[in-house]
Amino acid sequence: MPWRWVCWSAGAVLLVLSGVVLLLQVAVHGGAGTPSRACGSAWDVVAGRAGWPQWWAADLSDPAGGRGGQLVRTLRCPGAVNGRIVTSGGLALGAVALVSAGELVALRSARRVRPALPGPGRRLRLLGTAVTILGALLTAGGLAGITMLVADPRAPLFLYVSRPVVVLAGLLLILPAILLIVLGRGASLMADYLAHAEATREAP
Numbered sequence: 001m002p003w004r005w006v007c008w009s010a011g012a013v014l015l016v017l018s019g020v021v022l023l024l025q026v027a028v029h030g031g032a033g034t035p036s037r038a039c040g041s042a043w044d045v046v047a048g049r050a051g052w053p054q055w056w057a058a059d060l061s062d063p064a065g066g067r068g069g070q071l072v073r074t075l076r077c078p079g080a081v082n083g084r085i086v087t088s089g090g091l092a093l094g095a096v097a098l099v100s101a102g103e104l105v106a107l108r109s110a111r112r113v114r115p116a117l118p119g120p121g122r123r124l125r126l127l128g129t130a131v132t133i134l135g136a137l138l139t140a141g142g143l144a145g146i147t148m149l150v151a152d153p154r155a156p157l158f159l160y161v162s163r164p165v166v167v168l169a170g171l172l173l174i175l176p177a178i179l180l181i182v183l184g185r186g187a188s189l190m191a192d193y194l195a196h197a198e199a200t201r202e203a204p
Helices: 002-023 044-045 052-061 063-069 072-113 117-150 163-173 175-202
Strands: 024-031 038-041
Touching: 002 044, 002 072, 024 072, 038 044, 038 072, 038 175, 044 072, 052 072, 052 117, 117 175, 163 175
Parallel strands: none
Antiparallel strands: 024 038
């Protein structure tokens, strides 16, 4: 199924680009003839390592930046960083859309090849697909939450526990979501087995 792998490959490329855009440093300009000022990366802002308090303090401590009452970082960094976050999110959504399109094409091709399932088998396959998708979404959300939680090493949480402990606890919490994926795939395989058994029984 070449289209499936093409969509997966393009989705992986877009996902990598989304991460790169999120990690690239953002710079703003105060005007003609003035040097650019660093705002940090969009990921620094998402993780809480950078924000308007840091930009405001940097503007106050920078004579060139504060000259004439212009707080360049404070005024321009939020819009620049938000633009990067929107771009990164758009690339990530594009990756999800491409992968979903590839899976849809593969599903339609498989339906043309697979024998028709009886009522219980069809319902079992639909249930397995739904449970697998739910588990995948919960797992992705859990991994994103763990990443956000441990991104800032100066967070007050790490005064009480270490980062490896937090990661381990987070992974334990997403085990039920991974179990949903396993159960969904098992239900789908059972539906395929029922279809194969039915086709073998009806064959002359």
